[in-house]
Amino acid sequence: xxxxxxxxxxxxxxxxxxxxxxxxxxxxxxxxxxxxxxxxxxxxxxxxxxxxxxxxxxxxxxxxxxxxxxxxxxxxxxxxxxxxxxxxxxxxxxxxxxxxxxxxxxxxxxxxxxxxxxxxxxxxxxxxxxxxxxxxxxxxxxxxxxxxxxxxxxxxxxxxxxxxxxxxxxxxxxxxxxxxxxxxxxxxxxxxxxxxxxxxxxxxxxxxxxxxxxxxxxxxxxxxxxxxxxxxxxxxxxxxxxxxxxxxxxxxxxxxxxxxxxxxxxxxxxxxxxxxxxxxxxxxxxxxxxxxxxxxxxxxxxxxxxxxxxxxxxxxxxxxxxxxxxxxxxxxxxxxxxxxxxxxxxxxxxxxxxxxxxxxxxxxxxxxxxxxxxxxxxxxxxxxxxxxxxxx
Amino acid sequence: xxxxxxxxxxxxxxxxxxxxxxxxxxxxxxxxxxxxxxxxxxxxxxxxxxxxxxxxxxxxxxxxxxxxxxxxxxxxxxxxxxxxxxxxxxxxxxxxxxxxxxxxxxxxxxxxxxxxxxxxxxxxxxxxxxxxxxxxxxxxxxxxxxxxxxxxxxxxxxxxxxxxxxxxxxxxxxxxxxxxxxxxxxxxxxxxxxxxxxxxxxxxxxxxxxxxxxxxxxxxxxxxxxxxxxxxxxxxxxxxxxxxxxxxxxxxxxxxxxxxxxxxxxxxxxxxxxxxxxxxxxxxxxxxxxxxxxxxxxxxxxxxxxxxxxxxx
Numbered sequence: 047x048x049x050x051x052x053x054x055x056x057x058x059x060x061x062x063x064x065x066x067x068x069x070x071x072x073x074x075x076x077x078x079x080x081x082x083x084x085x086x087x088x089x090x091x092x093x094x095x096x097x098x099x100x101x102x103x104x105x106x107x108x109x110x111x112x113x114x115x116x117x118x119x120x121x122x123x124x125x126x127x128x129x130x131x132x133x134x135x136x137x138x139x140x141x142x143x144x145x146x147x148x149x150x151x152x153x154x155x156x157x158x159x160x161x162x163x164x165x166x167x168x169x170x171x172x173x174x175x176x177x178x179x180x181x182x183x184x185x186x187x188x189x190x191x192x193x194x195x196x197x198x199x200x201x202x203x204x205x206x207x208x209x210x211x212x213x214x215x216x217x218x219x220x221x222x223x224x225x226x227x228x229x230x231x232x233x234x235x236x237x238x239x240x241x242x243x244x245x246x247x248x249x250x251x252x253x254x255x256x257x258x259x260x261x262x263x264x265x266x267x268x269x270x271x272x273x274x275x276x277x278x279x280x281x282x283x284x285x286x287x288x289x290x291x292x293x294x295x296x297x298x299x300x301x302x303x304x305x306x307x308x309x310x311x312x313x314x315x316x317x318x319x320x321x322x323x324x325x326x327x328x329x330x331x332x333x334x335x336x337x338x339x340x341x342x343x344x345x346x347x348x349x350x351x352x353x354x355x356x357x358x359x360x361x362x363x364x365x366x367x368x369x370x371x372x373x374x375x376x377x378x379x380x381x382x383x384x385x386x387x388x389x390x391x392x393x394x395x396x397x398x399x400x401x402x403x404x405x406x407x408x409x410x411x412x413x414x415x416x417x418x419x420x421x422x423x424x425x426x427x428x429x430x431x432x433x434x435x436x437x438x
Numbered sequence: 439x440x441x442x443x444x445x446x447x448x449x450x451x452x453x454x455x456x457x458x459x460x461x462x463x464x465x466x467x468x469x470x471x472x473x474x475x476x477x478x479x480x481x482x483x484x485x486x487x488x489x490x491x492x493x494x495x496x497x498x499x500x501x502x503x504x505x506x507x508x509x510x511x512x513x514x515x516x517x518x519x520x521x522x523x524x525x526x527x528x529x530x531x532x533x534x535x536x537x538x539x540x541x542x543x544x545x546x547x548x549x550x551x552x553x554x555x556x557x558x559x560x561x562x563x564x565x566x567x568x569x570x571x572x573x574x575x576x577x578x579x580x581x582x583x584x585x586x587x588x589x590x591x592x593x594x595x596x597x598x599x600x601x602x603x604x605x606x607x608x609x610x611x612x613x614x615x616x617x618x619x620x621x622x623x624x625x626x627x628x629x630x631x632x633x634x635x636x637x638x639x640x641x642x643x644x645x646x647x648x649x650x651x652x653x654x655x656x657x658x659x660x661x662x663x664x665x666x667x668x669x670x671x672x673x674x675x676x677x678x679x680x681x682x683x684x685x686x687x688x689x690x691x692x693x694x695x696x697x698x699x700x701x702x703x704x705x706x707x708x709x710x711x712x713x714x715x716x717x718x719x720x721x722x723x724x725x726x727x728x729x730x731x732x733x734x735x736x737x738x739x740x741x742x743x744x745x746x747x748x749x750x751x
Contacts, residue, residue: 168490314484314492326442329550329585335478336584338497369494375475375552377504378545381445391480394491421491 049208057206058083058120059252060129062136062437063198063216065191069172069308070240072215073202080252081122081129084232086205088118088214090242113304115297116214116239120203124224124231124267126349126359127428128258131162133235134424135434136199137222137290139167140180142417143435148187149415151433159357161413161427164434166420170218170292171310173197180417189436197435200308203239206249213247214239218309220294224363225287231267231347238296241305257429264350267361271347274321276331276371276388278342278403284385285322286345288363290315290422317392317422319343319365326376326386338370341390342401346410352429360427362410365392366400367421392421442548449506450593451517454540457650458556458581462591463544465517467508468600470573472545474504474554476583478646500646501639502554502580506543510564510574512695512751513598517541519747522562522576522632531747537652538634543578546590556581558651560636564699567627568666572601572689579636579651599691607688610704612676616737617684626721628663628687630699632745659728659744661685661704664721668712673724677706684735685726698748701728702735 059079063071093113096106122130135141141164144150152160175181175195182188203214214237221236258265274281293313299306321343323331334341342365349359368390376384400423404411410425449472450463479498487493508518520526521541524534543554557580566572608628611621635655639648665673676683685704689697704726712720728744735741 166490315490326549327439332585370497376442378444378447378472380471383443391495393494
């Protein structure tokens, strides 16, 4: 009997592109590559040419394919460790790959405890990895890279759909939305892929990372674990959202190839956020809007202890410079209460430093040297030891 | 710590002597809801300097606009109708070719008081429907806004009554004889909309607030609604012939309370086609545009503009 697709038993998996692979190389999916997800709506668009040939007949004579695009959203729950944190790192594009002793990421606090800092890279397409290019000389604190290694931010993405496996080549993240409300926290990736194929890609071998197996309760990021702050002062929100838009150019193509050229940045990286405060109780934030002073925002989640190490699973989203808060006026729409919705855009005017509190010993952004001076930093503290740019 | 709760809100207005200079509220209105909001424009600087991080936006010009909906009555309306019309004298409200007054609008939001300063009425609509009270929706454009801890002025609503639609009388007739009760028409709903057409805001150096909003277009007075039952083609005949008509709307209250809207010249502006929407009776949708008298209606000689409102108590 032919299998029927059932979304409830679908499987998703991804494998980052190998550091020496050329664009267009398919990676093999297997053990530890599976990630939990909520929905995936990637679709394909076919462009074709239907020439208007005048040959005495009114009907169309022919058409032919000229290109294909694959894109769409992938929605996942947020975990402290599941593999999804790698996707978040790839969306931003950079993790300091120097040795831990030289301020590289991850920082190893204790056996089985690692802190990763992800920063926004200027380039998301393949980049060479020369000495001086954000890392020290190989073997002298810069790790063990070789000249042929590249920074690769694309990945092979697969879905097992019972009828067949679907594989998307060279998938990149055009935008990332991290969001949460009183019900849960999610990451939504707006993806673009070079190509798609269906077949048998050994999805029976795809498996979740061992850390996540039987450990969902501890590793899922819960709304009650959030501490949100504006310029160091806690703010109590009912909803939050941070959107990173990489603004990739996704439709470059040559005449001999129906698939797209490797996407590259087409505009500045735009980061915008929304915080919703359920009750209007003070003019604090409206006064901040009027003053126009720069602010900084952190959204930090504190999870359970990592084993018996005395260290805890953590996730942090840091926005070091918001030029001014933009808040909708709390209008009187009826007899009930009203909320405050705070929005803003994130910038980074060099040499603006991150707030000193974030660099305090063993706290949020300490122990890893930040290199990119970017408008958004994401921190994961978990039991995962690898650097996303070095791993294959 | 106080928490905003709409049930404790109130709205008051005061006439400014200097545009944009805050004054205390002297008249409280019967607030239903409001949407006056300040917006600050962003001026972006997309310079290229070798990094993917964009340079800061700059705060640009400030716009304060929006509206509020109130229930008109016979006693708490003098200043708001003067702001809407332009001229007010002993309960008579009329249009003027000069600029209307500026208001300081105070809105109680429990946490603080929101103020729109230098607010001028851009448009207003009086609407009524069967089974409901009349509503007045006012849209303003203002020079600035702020929030103050200052207590709301100790004003309160004077005891009065809302305008009841079901006791209102609407009359429509051709010119040539004074309008009377034989000319009554029965409308299930009506909206009297006045647009002054203020400019969108002229900004200049050394300020992010606009200059005083001025009248920038012809005034438009439009009356629209539905005749309750399609039982005559008279409206279609008038529309086809571009017949000049006269109209008034009377809203009587208890005792000597009365509001009278007079329109010396109106013409139908849409063809009153009655749709067959189902098996029941159907209304006639109508829309009129009002015109200045220009001595065409001697029976409403005292009404020189498109519309005049007279309130007695």
